[in-house]
Amino acid sequence: MNRSEVARSSSKLSSGIVGLDSILMGGYPARRASLIMGETGSGKTTLSLFFLISGLQAGESVVLVTCSEPPEHLIDYIDGYGFPGTEWAEDGRLRVVDLRPNPGDIVAGAYELTPILLRVEGAVKMSGATRLVVDMLENLDIAFQDSGRPRKELQQLFDWVTEIGLTAIMNCGTPQVSRNAGILAEYLAEYYAGCVIKLSQRVENRLMTRVLRVVKLRGGGHGTDEYPFSMDARGVGILPVSDVLLNAEASTERISTGLAELDEMLGGEGYYAGSITMISGQAGSGKSTFAAQFCKAALNTGRRALFVSFEESRTEILRNMEPVGIDLAPHLADGSLDIFPIRPTEVGLESHLLNLARRIDENNHEIVVLDPVSAFIDMGQPMEVKMMLLRLIDFLKLRGATTVMTELIKVQVNPVDEIAVSSLTNMWIQLRSVESNGEFNRLLYILKSRGLPGSNQVREFRITSQGIVIEDMYIGTGSMVFGAERAARMAIEEEETKTRDATLQRVREALDIEQKAFEARQKEIDAEHIGRMKELESEIRAIERRIATDQEARADVRRSRK
């Protein structure tokens, strides 16, 4: 591809680093100079080498101007990253212009920088380069005036670069590195650079964190945050939090949690494929076992899994899971399971991110277990740890990896997760060990289940030699009870139930008796009533008879007087 073709094809040129392209909305501005500034060792050279590699891989020719490192070292670096640097240099597509000053050089009068212009122009013209990197120009003391301005030839060089439409990266130190660096950086940023990137590094807990920030990007938006990045033998890794995720496809496929009861609590079928679940709990509450059980179930259905352990070795994991009926060894043997033990303190946060991202990319793991992510708490500022985990979660979601991460909760007061990443997960399951009557009982809650019905019940579970067993729900009177106390309470309940039944029987009988008594009394009253009625009727009849007898007697007297 020649210069005009590149010019037509795009307004951005890839930086050669996926994450950086995303931050720069496509790459460095094409046909412009970009400035990368930063302290010594902050990664300027590496970043710009990847810009060149990206062009070389696309068939372009490039020129690298070095004022600091020997050309052969720079070519070695490219070889070291796994690209044919030496070959590119030999076939002339990669030209290195060596502008390193000699420490013993002497100035004995007025001079011009014509050779620099001639050499750079010559290299660009001969190779037909589209990309140019100028590394550490500030090392050329002879290119700066005593007044502290770059000499006019540098301005001519930058003008020429812009004029012929090269896409260029100028690397430069910060004012803290040297006076010239400050002058050059300011000058480039003000007059030439369409894009300014600042790199910095800080050491915390004896581990180095590198950060990248886009200070300026002409003609369009760019990410404005500080982006941590890492560098290792394979290059630069940046995983920005990307809005691509908002478009990430939400799967409707479900993956079993490995436990029928838990699947049921989540609406019947388990986790959504590609979802992120957090399992929090105290030490010994069974977090790893839950994670392993899920892993095992997924492996049994032929999926590929990555089990990242931040605390235990491969053999420890196998040994700990075997007695609880989770045999991971066959999956490890056939390659479907990748157990990756790594100490959190072994490398910096960014390197962890990069390592995990690479491992998952290379092996296409569908299932990922991170046990426990709380191991990162001491690795930096809480916000940094959270951001790293956020970006890891983003990455996992983007990859569609169904993930279970565990988290150790030290003090069990409220369901509070210390890293506060549970809000970023789809599912949050909490395990609790509750002591009562001298024994520990394990409980499971679903605190959050985004997009799933999610049972709000608290369930007791046991870890047996056949794995985890989730007990049937027990809804007693008053508060939840578990274990032996649960059994005792059940007996009491049973007793109480019996008593109540008996009482009911009694009351029912009483009711019956009452009815009968009432009826009896009713009969008595009836009888009394009837008796009274008969009494009164006979009394009436007796009086009537007496009246009649009296009348008869009076009539007899009247008749006898006549």
Added chain:
Amino acid sequence: MLTLYVAGRTPLSGRAIGNLGRLFERSDVRSRFDWEVVDILEHPDAAEKARILVTPTLVKATPPPRCLIFGDLSETESLLSGLGIP
């Protein structure tokens, strides 16, 4: 051997050549060095090969150590110390 690299016929080139010529009027200099002039506009490869950064540049290749002296050589003291001449 001294090589003076210049870029075309500029006033600076002229002054450097003049200053170097005057230096070679000294017999102790003449007895120790020869000199030549290379125009990098005509020989760009020579500039690349000798890693020339500025013009004029006087390169002392031998006797070692190799030393580069920048400028029109008007500062005689610097020039002499660069060439190791007391």
